[in-house]
Amino acid sequence: MLLYVKSEQDDSKNKKAYHCSRCGARIAGEDSMIIINGSDRHSFVNPAGVQCNFITFAHCENVMMDEKLYLEHSWFPGYGWRFLVCGHCFQHLGWKYDAVAPNARPQVFFGVLIASVEPVGQDG
Numbered sequence: 675m676l677l678y679v680k681s682e683q684d685d686s687k688n689k690k691a692y693h694c695s696r697c698g699a700r701i702a703g704e705d706s707m708i709i710i711n712g713s714d715r716h717s718f719v720n721p722a723g724v725q726c727n728f729i730t731f732a733h734c735e736n737v738m739m740d741e742k743l744y745l746e747h748s749w750f751p752g753y754g755w756r757f758l759v760c761g762h763c764f765q766h767l768g769w770k771y772d773a774v775a776p777n778a779r780p781q782v783f784f785g786v787l788i789a790s791v792e793p794v795g796q797d798g
Contacts, residue, residue, distance in 0.1 A: 737770075
């Protein structure tokens with residue numbers, strides 16, 4: 675059901691990082707933020723009526739994702755999505771987006787819920 679856990683160490687001590695708000699595992703660094711459709715911050719309402727505010731990243735670490743790729747209800751045309759959870763405590767963090775359209779760029783990115791992470795470092 676879950677695909678993998680990716681762990682990396684980041685040497686940039688003076689940059690802001692985002693850590694799981696439940697267990698403190700490092701999830702992403704600000705240097706990995708990526709602009710998708712004109713912004714690195716997004717806000718959408720899901721089909722259940724829940725507001726989802728998230729940051730987009732090119733890379734995440736210490737995460738696991740569902741193997742099932744969903745094509746319906748994607749907020750990003752040309753992409754399917756998978757549930758993304760913390761690889762340590764399994765808190766829901768957001769989604770991994772995989773390109774399904776041949777010309778979609780980037781091929782992969784992550785949408786991490788602002789409420790599921792804590793900024794740590796520089797001015798966090």
